[in-house]
Amino acid sequence: MEQTDQLILDTAQRLFADHCGADVVNAAESGVAPVRLLTALLEAGLPLAWVPENAGGVGGSLALGFNLIRQSAGFALAAPLAETLVANRVLAESGLEVAESWTVLVFDGGVLPMLAGGKISGLVESAPMHAGVTRLVVPVSDQGAIRIATFAPDDVEIDYRESLAGESRAQVQLSESVPLALSSAVDGMSEHGLMQFCALVRACQIAGAMEKMNELTVAYVKERQQFGRALGKFQAIQHKVADIAGESALANAAVEQAARELSEHSRPFSGSADTLLSIATAKVVASEAAGTVSRLAHQCHGAMGFSYEYPLQQYSRRIWSWREEYGSEFYWSERIGLAVADELKHSAPGQNDGRVWDIVSR
Amino acid sequence: MSETIRFNFPAPVIDDSVDRLRKEVRAFLQAEIRNGGFQPVTDCWCSGIDPAFSRKLGQRGWLGVTWPKEYGGQELSALHRYVITEELLVAGAPVHAHWIADRQSGPLILATGTEEMKRTLLPRIAAGECFVALGLSEPESGSDLASVRTRAHKVEDGWELTGTKLWSSGAQICQYMTVLARTSERDDKKRHEGLTQFLVPLDSPGVSVRGIRDMSGVEHFNESHFENVFVPEDAVLGAVGAGWKQITSELALERSGPERLLSTFVVLEKAFLQAVATMSGHQAAVMGGMLARTRALRAMSLGVAALLEQGQYPEVEASLVKDLGTRFEQDIIERLREFWPIQLKQSFGDELHYLLADSLLRQPSFTLRGGTNEVLKGIIARGMGLR
Ligand SMILES: Cc1cc2nc3c(=O)[nH]c(=O)nc-3n(C[C@H](O)[C@H](O)[C@H](O)COP(=O)(O)OP(=O)(O)OC[C@H]3O[C@@H](n4cnc5c(N)ncnc54)[C@H](O)[C@@H]3O)c2cc1C
Numbered sequence: 001m002e003q004t005d006q007l008i009l010d011t012a013q014r015l016f017a018d019h020c021g022a023d024v025v026n027a028a029e030s031g032v033a034p035v036r037l038l039t040a041l042l043e044a045g046l047p048l049a050w051v052p053e054n055a056g057g058v059g060g061s062l063a064l065g066f067n068l069i070r071q072s073a074g075f076a077l078a079a080p081l082a083e084t085l086v087a088n089r090v091l092a093e094s095g096l097e098v099a100e101s102w103t104v105l106v107f108d109g110g111v112l113p114m115l116a117g118g119k120i121s122g123l124v125e126s127a128p129m130h131a132g133v134t135r136l137v138v139p140v141s142d143q144g145a146i147r148i149a150t151f152a153p154d155d156v157e158i159d160y161r162e163s164l165a166g167e168s169r170a171q172v173q174l175s176e177s178v179p180l181a182l183s184s185a186v187d188g189m190s191e192h193g194l195m196q197f198c199a200l201v202r203a204c205q206i207a208g209a210m211e212k213m214n215e216l217t218v219a220y221v222k223e224r225q226q227f228g229r230a231l232g233k234f235q236a237i238q239h240k241v242a243d244i245a246g247e248s249a250l251a252n253a254a255v256e257q258a259a260r261e262l263s264e265h266s267r268p269f270s271g272s273a274d275t276l277l278s279i280a281t282a283k284v285v286a287s288e289a290a291g292t293v294s295r296l297a298h299q300c301h302g303a304m305g306f307s308y309e310y311p312l313q314q315y316s317r318r319i320w321s322w323r324e325e326y327g328s329e330f331y332w333s334e335r336i337g338l339a340v341a342d343e344l345k346h347s348a349p350g351q352n353d354g355r356v357w358d359i360v361s362r
Numbered sequence: 363m364s365e366t367i368r369f370n371f372p373a374p375v376i377d378d379s380v381d382r383l384r385k386e387v388r389a390f391l392q393a394e395i396r397n398g399g400f401q402p403v404t405d406c407w408c409s410g411i412d413p414a415f416s417r418k419l420g421q422r423g424w425l426g427v428t429w430p431k432e433y434g435g436q437e438l439s440a441l442h443r444y445v446i447t448e449e450l451l452v453a454g455a456p457v458h459a460h461w462i463a464d465r466q467s468g469p470l471i472l473a474t475g476t477e478e479m480k481r482t483l484l485p486r487i488a489a490g491e492c493f494v495a496l497g498l499s500e501p502e503s504g505s506d507l508a509s510v511r512t513r514a515h516k517v518e519d520g521w522e523l524t525g526t527k528l529w530s531s532g533a534q535i536c537q538y539m540t541v542l543a544r545t546s547e548r549d550d551k552k553r554h555e556g557l558t559q560f561l562v563p564l565d566s567p568g569v570s571v572r573g574i575r576d577m578s579g580v581e582h583f584n585e586s587h588f589e590n591v592f593v594p595e596d597a598v599l600g601a602v603g604a605g606w607k608q609i610t611s612e613l614a615l616e617r618s619g620p621e622r623l624l625s626t627f628v629v630l631e632k633a634f635l636q637a638v639a640t641m642s643g644h645q646a647a648v649m650g651g652m653l654a655r656t657r658a659l660r661a662m663s664l665g666v667a668a669l670l671e672q673g674q675y676p677e678v679e680a681s682l683v684k685d686l687g688t689r690f691e692q693d694i695i696e697r698l699r700e701f702w703p704i705q706l707k708q709s710f711g712d713e714l715h716y717l718l719a720d721s722l723l724r725q726p727s728f729t730l731r732g733g734t735n736e737v738l739k740g741i742i743a744r745g746m747g748l749r
Contacts, residue, residue, distance in 0.1 A: 211368055218746050230748075238743035245742055246682045249369035253665055254658035260373055277657065284654035329651065334643055337650025340634065341641045353392060356631045357452040360653055361660065 005064040022311035028078035029166035062263040073208030080130040094148035094183035129170035145185035165317035192271025199326040206286040247289035258282035280332040287323035371665020402454030410456030420490025434485030454628035467494035474600035495533035497541035533584040557605035578723035618666040618680035623687030678745035
């Protein structure tokens, strides 16, 4: 890893640990804004970590951003850092100015068409949102190309919702809205590409949260005593912990591989067939694991894990939402199946022996 | 164990020579299938015994590839061996005869054997002409391997072995067996001490090997009796009394190989081909999901290989691969049933059905052999500080 990258990760780790304890996360959900956390993140320039230096950013690598996002999920970070990182990266790709403060990509898988005169209308069903955002970044389609439009929150209708974990989400209605800024067609960006990118972000978050759940569970079963010994001494519990570790490790392996591949790709937002398999794999495996890991971690924790005060629930509720966003395991599995079938259909008859393995092992 | 539990799986360094080798092996196997050299089988590394085919691989220089050239090897990397084994597995090639010797016994001899052993045996193993069976389990010792009762008594110029080994795969065609035996009295406080590994020629007087039919109908594993079998001093592998340490590190390394996730891939491959023309969204999702898991498990298994190359000892990670991978091998068959019910043993010429049926009949063994999944979970739990 490059030196800047490690420096950024170390700084982030310190900030998260100092300002995002379990109490801060719970309080944020009840409406107490984590002011110190938000300020510290902005002051450290973390929202710009993924923006190239020539666009006014910190110039961290793509791999760094995915690591940072994974790390932040291990704290159930009560700030829209991942959202802002993505939105700023998209702004930078499009040549528009990056946002000074919090921003979100108003995207849930489909892009809105651009109307004549550069106006935009339409509904985004479930976009990430945050009370503190100053800019909305909206991808729009114009004659088959993607352009990026920005809006102030007041320019559009925002119907606030919450994810299962109380993270802000919104229905965003645009009615012939006029953008603050509108990029020209962004080279190498497609709807599929945005979808892949956002799916990998969620997969990273799930992986990061599951690592934390694994940690919490191991610590808890070592500490908690019943029948005169630590829960962790019971084989039934040991096997659950081993299963948590396995699913979490598998998600890590898949997420790391996908992040590596996307980072090496010259056009990370293009939705290339080259990156589809790895990213889809990461989201499938992470989303599947989310169900298994939360079930087992809660079982190991007994009623304590079901209480609001104990932090486990902040992670399980998050991963339950994240596994659905930007394509669940069902969605991405189907994408893989169809893509592979399609490739097989297009190879010459009799040339298909071993083709599935050829694709999987590529 | 540190406070943060994080499992990382670094990318293996795959250079052109690895890729080239993969393509070479792939082309060879496709040609073999076309020419009727072999019929693809499921779980081929356990069920497909064909010494002649093993010799063909030996002639191509694809066995013992990581060993020194002076002992018949090619001095290639572990990754080269990894891709060879992957290609053999997914093709369903009959590789059982040499599998254990190439994977395990050869490296064991290289690490602990006498110079004489290395000079005479390793080149023959690499040529696919000498096979070795594993003599660990016994009638009274399975998961609790340290309880083995086979005894080796010191006699003049060597040792005398007496006992019974059970479930040794492929022993009927092997020339040797590595036998784990007790060399000093059992002490309940130090039960892992006093065990020693011996390399025993199976044609020694006093050895008898009897095949055992398994539930899939194949006679692949064996019961072997040793009745006052004499072996010379230099049949000891490694140090007298160090057997336990040797086999645990041996086992740790064989846990995360591709045969722990790809035993049934050949079935998934054929199923996919058959489904392509009529694939519905639902079927695409079920089968695509399996490809995703294959890919993720492979990233993990390759990650362990990379950690090993870096000189680390990723015992927990390797156990995680085997636990997840072997259960997945079973899941593949269970899930394909949705589209291809498995009812008949005979297939009336339908290759896919035959492979499915055979997989189902073999799958109970996946989560047992080489240390059961319960034992693996115990290792993982210990690695996380619970035991
Ligand atoms: C196809 C096949 C090939 C084999 N090849 C070889 C070979 O070549 N050489 C060789 O030496 N052996 C071989 N084996 C044997 C294999 O190593 C043993 O089957 C395995 O170690 C388990 O031992 P066991 O069968 O006696 O089961 P047992 O140890 O009796 O276990 C039965 C069940 O109890 C569980 N159990 C046992 N102890 C515990 C515990 N402490 N906690 C929780 N659960 C526990 C096990 O997990 C298992 O589910 C082979 C087995 C198979 C199926």
